[in-house]
Amino acid sequence: MDFTHPAEDNRFDHAGIVGRPMERRDGPLKATGTAPYAYERHDVVAGQLHGYPLGAGIAKGRITAMDAEAARKAPGVRAVVTTLDIDPLPISDDNTARLFGGDAVGHYHQAIAVVVADSFEQARAAAGLIQVSYAPDPVEADLEAAFARLQGTGEPSTEVGDVDAAFAAAEVTLDATYRTPSQSHAMMEPHASIVDWSDGGDMTVWTSNQMIEWACTALADTFGLDKERIRVDSPFIGGGFGGKLFLRADTVLAALGSRAVGAPVKLALPRPMIMNNTTHRSATIQRIRLAAGRDGKLTAIEHEAASHALPDGKGESSTAQTPFFYAAPNRRVTEHLARMHLPEANAMRAPGEAAGLMALEIAMDEMAEKLGMDPVRFRIVNDTQVNPSDPDMPFSDRHFVECLERGAAEFGWDARNTAPGATSDGDWWVGHGMAGAYRGSPTLDSGARVRLEAGKLVVETDMTDIGTGSYTILAQTAAEAMGLEIDDVEVRLGDSAYPVSSGSGGQFGAVSATSGVYAACLALQDRIARQLGVNAAEFRDGKVIAGDTQTALADLDGPVEAEDKMSFGDFKSDYKVATFGAHFAEVGVHRGTGEIRVRRMLAVCDSGRILNPLTARSQVIGGMTMATGAALSEELATDTGRSYFVNHDLAGYEVPVHADIGRQDVIFLDTLDAVASPLKAKGVGELGICGAAAAIANAAYNASGVRVRDYPLTLDKMV
Ligand code: MOS
Numbered sequence: 225m226d227f228t229h230p231a232e233d234n235r236f237d238h239a240g241i242v243g244r245p246m247e248r249r250d251g252p253l254k255a256t257g258t259a260p261y262a263y264e265r266h267d268v269v270a271g272q273l274h275g276y277p278l279g280a281g282i283a284k285g286r287i288t289a290m291d292a293e294a295a296r297k298a299p300g301v302r303a304v305v306t307t308l309d310i311d312p313l314p315i316s317d318d319n320t321a322r323l324f325g326g327d328a329v330g331h332y333h334q335a336i337a338v339v340v341a342d343s344f345e346q347a348r349a350a351a352g353l354i355q356v357s358y359a360p361d362p363v364e365a366d367l368e369a370a371f372a373r374l375q376g377t378g379e380p381s382t383e384v385g386d387v388d389a390a391f392a393a394a395e396v397t398l399d400a401t402y403r404t405p406s407q408s409h410a411m412m413e414p415h416a417s418i419v420d421w422s423d424g425g426d427m428t429v430w431t432s433n434q435m436i437e438w439a440c441t442a443l444a445d446t447f448g449l450d451k452e453r454i455r456v457d458s459p460f461i462g463g464g465f466g467g468k469l470f471l472r473a474d475t476v477l478a479a480l481g482s483r484a485v486g487a488p489v490k491l492a493l494p495r496p497m498i499m500n501n502t503t504h505r506s507a508t509i510q511r512i513r514l515a516a517g518r519d520g521k522l523t524a525i526e527h528e529a530a531s532h533a534l535p536d537g538k539g540e541s542s543t544a545q546t547p548f549f550y551a552a553p554n555r556r557v558t559e560h561l562a563r564m565h566l567p568e569a570n571a572m573r574a575p576g577e578a579a580g581l582m583a584l585e586i587a588m589d590e591m592a593e594k595l596g597m598d599p600v601r602f603r604i605v606n607d608t609q610v611n612p613s614d615p616d617m618p619f620s621d622r623h624f625v626e627c628l629e630r631g632a633a634e635f636g637w638d639a640r641n642t643a644p645g646a647t648s649d650g651d652w653w654v655g656h657g658m659a660g661a662y663r664g665s666p667t668l669d670s671g672a673r674v675r676l677e678a679g680k681l682v683v684e685t686d687m688t689d690i691g692t693g694s695y696t697i698l699a700q701t702a703a704e705a706m707g708l709e710i711d712d713v714e715v716r717l718g719d720s721a722y723p724v725s726s727g728s729g730g731q732f733g734a735v736s737a738t739s740g741v742y743a744a745c746l747a748l749q750d751r752i753a754r755q756l757g758v759n760a761a762e763f764r765d766g767k768v769i770a771g772d773t774q775t776a777l778a779d780l781d782g783p784v785e786a787e788d789k790m791s792f793g794d795f796k797s798d799y800k801v802a803t804f805g806a807h808f809a810e811v812g813v814h815r816g817t818g819e820i821r822v823r824r825m826l827a828v829c830d831s832g833r834i835l836n837p838l839t840a841r842s843q844v845i846g847g848m849t850m851a852t853g854a855a856l857s858e859e860l861a862t863d864t865g866r867s868y869f870v871n872h873d874l875a876g877y878e879v880p881v882h883a884d885i886g887r888q889d890v891i892f893l894d895t896l897d898a899v900a901s902p903l904k905a906k907g908v909g910e911l912g913i914c915g916a917a918a919a920i921a922n923a924a925y926n927a928s929g930v931r932v933r934d935y936p937l938t939l940d941k942m943v
Pocket residue numbers: 434464465466467469571572573574575728729730731
């Protein structure tokens with residue numbers, strides 16, 4: 225069905241199963257180890273052999289020779305496939321780095337061989353015996369040098385008014401440059417696949433992937449197969465964060481290994497290979513200029529940023545929010561991609577805004593201080609209900625000011641000490657900071673199939689659950705639509721045999737996939753009504769009610785099945801659909817060491833209808849925790865001479881957990897955005913990371929009086 229008449233659909237507006245806090249259905253399975261992750265699916269196919277990858281030891285150049293003889297003769301080894309054995313595999317639309325094949329190396333740890341053996345240990349030992357000779361090319365990996373070169377060049381992506389005149393006339397200005405480092409998704413479950421391509425014909429893939437349909441398409445393109453011959457199955461995923469949006473080397477190597485040995489092969493990327501073999505969030509350098517009158521109203525905003533990308537790559541669009549967030553009549557936004565020989569920069573949770581707001585929201589704090597204004601007030605003064613870059617494209621719904629005011633009240637903002645370095649608790653300086661949050665909220669077309677039999681409903685869709693709660697909210701949606709109890713609904717996900725969904729990414733998963741299940745349920749209602757010979761029927765309390773006739777769904781002749789998809793066509797493109805929020809943080813900065821501890825955090829979210837306050841809260845505090853890492857510890861250290869990330873494991877790349885943070889609270893405005901989806905919901909999974917790192921940085925400044933513009937805020941920068 226097409227999504228066209230949103231405001232007229234009020235069927236979810238009463239308090240029902242949708243909107244109720246419900247625990248994740250997969251929670252007990254995951255907590256007890258009975259939800260198998262990709263590498264643990266020992267039962268799906270017999271005779272699984274073990275693959276182990278080898279990564280390139282240079283960042284750019286050619287492989288002049290590979291000697292795999294010793295590896296082939298090693299105990300237990302069934303086959304070795306080297307990159308020189310096959311033609312370069314095509315680069316699909318979604319990958320900007322070549323995954324395998326040919327002699328060219330485009331980035332460090334690009335896969336160059338796979339060993340298949342009877343055991344994991346044998347495969348790993350044999351991989352270490354492969355001798356590789358390289359002819360390296362010069363590399364470029366210095367973003368500082370690139371930004372110095374690129375600054376002032378190129379066309380702005382947004383230009384409104386006369387920025388230069390506004391700065392010349394401004395009463396108060398700010399001009400500051402901020403740096404965010406490259407970051408890794410660092411999800412708990414590594415990329416892993418079991419592939420059965422034994423006869424080189426039909427291919428079955430058990431893997432960990434956010435986007436089933438994209439994976440099928442990429443596999444078909446990569447191996448020249450008909451999509452119908454490929455099955456991808458990914459029911460449980462141990463985190464993705466954007467790192468599993470695309471086909472990666474684990475699947476490709478397992479497939480090539482399987483074809484070579486004529487048996488199914490399982491392969492996980494070893495943790496030390498993930499940071500350089502797969503994707504990451506690019507570092508950014510962002511120069512931000514703000515101009516304002518003494519009244520605190522911004523008159524101009526300029527944001528010029530650079531990130532790194534492979535020759536055909538995407539980088540990190542850190543200016544993403546700047547055209548839309550704050551009012552100002554004059555605005556210029558410019559984005560540079562520095563072509564570099566680092567691994568592939570690509571989407572990581574809230575690609576664009578997550579890095580962009582780390583800079584913009586410190587700049588707003590600095591400007592508020594220059595103006596002698598409260599930072600909350602400064603943002604309220606510069607809110608707008610009119611899209612500042614395109615007045616003809618209105619916001620569907622925007623409650624940023626309400627987020628700021630609710631947050632300030634709940635957090636006790638008015639009681640904070642406004643003089644930096646003036647509040648202590650023992651050996652710790654204590655400070656408070658806040659930041660605004662903005663994140664786009666797209667939707668993708670999403671389909672589902674529903675089948676009712678003996679009063680039980682089965683929902684099937686290739687939607688994934690990356691730890692977000694998809695199983696749970698889709699069951700809630702179907703139960704509510706069909707008037708069933710939640711326990712009468714079974715949800716099956718992640719299999720390409722099911723109808724194509726949005727998949728999980730870009731905080732579009734929950735809003736899109738629930739819409740698809742809703743569409744399928746409406747189709748099922750139609751079918752049931754037709755079966756009963758009525759035009760319209762109501763579904764509640766396990767019954768279908770038409771006029772004076774009530775029939776229990778359990779008594780219908782069955783099974784009754786329907787499939788449909790929600791198509792978000794032209795209607796939404798007239799609107800700017802986005803989510804808004806406000807973050808508040810209290811930190812302690814140790815007087816002696818400069819160590820920063822986050823004592824409490826609060827987020828207020830304007831994300832449309834909240835489908836399940838429990839799973840939504842978990843998403844937001846997960847984002848806040850990830851933002852804490854971005855603020856304080858996470859950094860892929862770049863070796864600019866050799867063009868690779870040095871700290872490529874979880875010992876050197878430090879990720880915080882909830883227990884590192886004193887207290888985290890989330891408030892949802894629970895607004896209804898009728899433009900966003902039939903359920904009037906929007907994304908929430910990425911809003912939590914947007915702005916939260918800047919709130920911590922601003923709190924650290926308020927605590928210590930040290931202003932750091934260079935993330936992460938490590939101890940050395942605080943003294
Ligand atoms: Mo998200 S970075 O699109 O999984």
